[in-house]
Amino acid sequence: GAGVSQSPSNKVTEKGKDVELRCDPISGHTALYWYRQSLGQGLEFLIYFQGNSAPDKSGLPSDRFSAERTGGSVSTLTIQRTQQEDSAVYLCASSLEGGLSNQPQHFGDGTRLSIL
Amino acid sequence: GDSVTQMEGPVTLSEEAFLTINCTYTATGYPSLFWYVQYPGEGLQLLLKATKADDKGSNKGFEATYRKETTSFHLEKGSVQVSDSAVYFCALSDRNTGNQFYFGTGTSLTVIP
Numbered sequence: 001g002a003g004v005s006q007s008p009s010n011k012v013t014e015k016g017k018d019v020e021l022r023c024d025p026i027s028g029h030t031a032l033y034w035y036r037q038s039l040g041q042g043l044e045f046l047i048y049f050q051g052n053s054a055p056d057k058s059g060l061p062s063d064r065f066s067a068e069r070t071g072g073s074v075s076t077l078t079i080q081r082t083q084q085e086d087s088a089v090y091l092c093a094s095s096l097e098g099g100l101s102n103q104p105q106h107f108g109d110g111t112r113l114s115i116l
Numbered sequence: 117g118d119s120v121t122q123m124e125g126p127v128t129l130s131e132e133a134f135l136t137i138n139c140t141y142t143a144t145g146y147p148s149l150f151w152y153v154q155y156p157g158e159g160l161q162l163l164l165k166a167t168k169a170d171d172k173g174s175n176k177g178f179e180a181t182y183r184k185e186t187t188s189f190h191l192e193k194g195s196v197q198v199s200d201s202a203v204y205f206c207a208l209s210d211r212n213t214g215n216q217f218y219f220g221t222g223t224s225l226t227v228i229p
Contacts, residue, residue, distance in 0.1 A: 004159075033217065035219075041221065041222075042205065042219050042220060042221035042222050043160075043205065043219040043222075045216065045217070045218075045219075048216065056216065091159060091160065093160075093217075102148040102165070102167040102209070103209075104150055104162045104165055105160075105162075105217060106162070107152075107159040107160040107161070108159055109158060109159040110159050
């Protein structure tokens with residue numbers, strides 16, 4: 001597609017359930033980032049993938065959060081045993097080449113996650 | 117470590133007023149600087165960028181100049197419109213920190229007719 005695609009756009013689930021959020025980056029983009037944006041807050045970095053290198057997981061808030069990127073393209077962010085504080089908009093971004101700091105990130109529209 | 121500090125909002129301006137949103141940064145190397153805009157209900161979009169000192173990024177009437185001496189990248193627009201109402205994020209990317217992006221907390225702008 002032309003831009004970064006995220007699905008679902010909205011997800012409502014009960015506390016304790018697992019959720020999977022999907023990100024389809026722009027074709028050819030080697031770098032992929034996940035962020036969390038809570039209501040009225042800035043962006044909280046979660047995880048960064050660059051090509052086939054080991055991901056930078058330094059932003060994951062707990063071991064309930066994990067992410068993978070298969071084939072260097074699509075990424076899935078998984079939250080296990082969801083808690084109410086996990087409610088937020090989860091944003092994915094991709095960039096052409098993570099090794100060059102002048103490449104901007106292109107964002108998807110996000111997945112709005114609500115934990116009941 | 118690297119960080120970005122931007123002016124807290126919310127900011128409310130009348131149409132055609134002059135806009136400044138301050139942004140300062142801390143970085144270990146020579147970062148690239150960005151402004152992103154998030155319109156209501158939408159994702160973040162790149163507004164403009166500057167990749168080295170004294171560069172000026174510009175787009176849609178917005179401008180920001182990369183000032184290394186003051187470590188700043190203030191966003192300006194001479195005459196705002198109602199359609200500029202959005203949240204604006206300043207960000208940096210630093211090769212010295214693995215091209216991690218650092219975002220400010222965002223500044224909400226509302227332009228009233």
